[in-house]
Amino acid sequence: MARRRPMRMAYSPVTNMLRRSYVAVDQALERDIPVEEVMGEHDEKRAKALKGRRLKREEMAERRHFLQTSLGLTGAALGAALLGVPRPAFAGDVDPDVRIVVIGGGLSGLRCAHRLNELGIPSTLYEAHPSRLGGRCFSDTTFFEEGAEVEHGGSFINTEHVSMRHLVINLGFSLREINGGSFGDGEAFYHIDGAFYTNAEANDDWFDMAPKFRQALNDAHYPQTFDAHTEEGVRLDNLPMTEWLAEIGAPDRFSKLVQSDTVMEYGLDIEANHALAPLYLLAWNSRSTIEPLTGGDERFGVIGGNDQVITAMAAELPPGTIVMGKELIALSGNPDGPYTLTFQDGTTDVADILVLAQPISKLQELDIEPSLFNSFLPAHQLGIQNMLMAKNSKLHLQFNERTWINPVDVGGGQILTPNGNCYQFPLDGFQLTWDETVGEPLRHQAGIALVVRRQQGGRAPGQ
Numbered sequence: 372m373a374r375r376r377p378m379r380m381a382y383s384p385v386t387n388m389l390r391r392s393y394v395a396v397d398q399a400l401e402r403d404i405p406v407e408e409v410m411g412e413h414d415e416k417r418a419k420a421l422k423g424r425r426l427k428r429e430e431m432a433e434r435r436h437f438l439q440t441s442l443g444l445t446g447a448a449l450g451a452a453l454l455g456v457p458r459p460a461f462a463g464d465v466d467p468d469v470r471i472v473v474i475g476g477g478l479s480g481l482r483c484a485h486r487l488n489e490l491g492i493p494s495t496l497y498e499a500h501p502s503r504l505g506g507r508c509f510s511d512t513t514f515f516e517e518g519a520e521v522e523h524g525g526s527f528i529n530t531e532h533v534s535m536r537h538l539v540i541n542l543g544f545s546l547r548e549i550n551g552g553s554f555g556d557g558e559a560f561y562h563i564d565g566a567f568y569t570n571a572e573a574n575d576d577w578f579d580m581a582p583k584f585r586q587a588l589n590d591a592h593y594p595q596t597f598d599a600h601t602e603e604g605v606r607l608d609n610l611p612m613t614e615w616l617a618e619i620g621a622p623d624r625f626s627k628l629v630q631s632d633t634v635m636e637y638g639l640d641i642e643a644n645h646a647l648a649p650l651y652l653l654a655w656n657s658r659s660t661i662e663p664l665t666g667g668d669e670r671f672g673v674i675g676g677n678d679q680v681i682t683a684m685a686a687e688l689p690p691g692t693i694v695m696g697k698e699l700i701a702l703s704g705n706p707d708g709p710y711t712l713t714f715q716d717g718t719t720d721v722a723d724i725l726v727l728a729q730p731i732s733k734l735q736e737l738d739i740e741p742s743l744f745n746s747f748l749p750a751h752q753l754g755i756q757n758m759l760m761a762k763n764s765k766l767h768l769q770f771n772e773r774t775w776i777n778p779v780d781v782g783g784g785q786i787l788t789p790n791g792n793c794y795q796f797p798l799d800g801f802q803l804t805w806d807e808t809v810g811e812p813l814r815h816q817a818g819i820a821l822v823v824r825r826q827q828g829g830r831a832p833g834q
């Protein structure tokens with residue numbers, strides 16, 4: 372006799388939230404990291420997996436944000452207040468003689484040192500650059516006229532980037548709506564092989580393709596990991612995206628749009644992208660619209676520039692915490708520490724706990740003693756050995772007017788109003804444009820950003 376599957380109990384939203392919070396607290400205690408970071412991680416994973424339920428998720432994120440700001444609590448304190456549990460880590464838990472070293476003064480390394488400091492735990496952060504912190508978070512508010520803000524690196528903060536949004540607010544900054552650099556009333560433009568491929572045409576093709584993306588997602592669910600994967604996941608992971616697009620019968624222009632989008636998002640050449648890359652970007656979109664091509668809502672930016680977050684965190688650290696111009700080149704020691712660090716300038720240091728917060732290309736260059744490398748988690752070893760560094764770059768231009776949102780005759784009697792986003796194929800020029808000044812006061816002149824390919828074959832480590 373067939374066994375009936377046990378019914379899933381329905382929980383109220385409040386019960387669900389509490390269950391999530393309890394799980395987060397357990398994990399935070401186990402991993403010795405703040406509850407807010409666990410919850411932020413959960414939110415990000417969930418956002419990927421449940422992209423189709425975007426609106427509901429946004430409401431929840433907004434509600435948490437509202438609770439946080441209206442109660443005047445930090446993210447960790449909010450978790451604690453809801454659950455009646457203490458903060459998960461204390462300075463007193465850490466032996467004062469334990470020396471913690473963080474390598475890399477980008478967002479991740481700095482936040483690590485900053486969070487440790489918030490908990491009363493000292494650390495030393497070494498940054499290779501002689502004078503600039505921030506790495507790939509690099510705002511420019513001085514080059515263009517009227518102080519127009521542009522981001523050389525990371526621009527957009529998604530709604531589900533809860534930890535980042537908390538951090539921005541807690542440091543005293545405000546977010547502005549930038550919506551992926553697009554204007555709400557218009558539509559994205561796709562310029563394929565020198566001709567317009569309208570949004571309506573792309574959506575028609577997507578209507579036919581969406582079930583195939585959905586089926587593939589079902590067969591190769593997100594995420595596929597080194598220790599938890601399906602047979603189809605492995606196949607798609609090894610199949611070039613162009614072959615997969617041909618296999619599912621993607622129309623030529625649709626295929627090229629997806630290629631342009633995937634290259635733009637992941638920064639790897641067309642051939643280097645496997646089938647899982649476009650799949651996990653688009654498979655959650657509703658069947659009626661291929662947007663958002665970017666895989667997230669890219670809703671916010673920090674007013675005044677994202678890298679104020681960097682400057683503010685650095686300013687809160689005790690003097691001497693950050694040491695500039697120190698590039699780590701070699702690492703040795705026992706798997707459980709201590710670790711000996713050798714720097715480019717010939718100096719050395721010793722760490723009991725070490726945090727490597729560098730781009731993958733820089734980890735690949737690091738001379739790591741083999742016995743130490745072999746003690747890393749298999750996932751980390753595989754990642755360091757196999758991951759590729761993205762090569763996209765941005766080019767910013769400033770104009771006196773926003774010509775790119777003027778209505779355009781796309782032929783066949785159709786006049787379309789662009790929203791500022793334009794994807795292009797082939798990829799020998801640019802892949803995507805967006806307007807960096809969306810949401811800024813009108814006194815600013817308009818600026819547009821293009822994503823351009825770096826020369827084939829060369830890496831762009833950490834740039």
Ligand SMILES: Cc1cc2nc3c(=O)[nH]c(=O)nc-3n(C[C@H](O)[C@H](O)[C@H](O)COP(=O)(O)OP(=O)(O)OC[C@H]3O[C@@H](n4cnc5c(N)ncnc54)[C@H](O)[C@@H]3O)c2cc1C
Pocket residue numbers: 474475476477478479480481497498499500504505506507508523524525526527528697698699700728729730733763764765833834
């Ligand atoms: C063009 C571009 C656009 C992007 N757009 C977005 C976006 O819209 N939204 C988004 O969320 N993300 C975006 N990102 C990604 C985001 O910027 C990065 O994920 C994030 O900034 C990475 O921070 P990190 O601290 O991990 O690394 P990094 O910012 O790379 O920081 C690493 C730091 O380590 C230092 N370092 C490297 N090697 C050594 C060494 N051996 N010794 C000492 N120091 C070392 C580097 O100098 C650097 O300061 C974009 C990135 C780029 C490049």
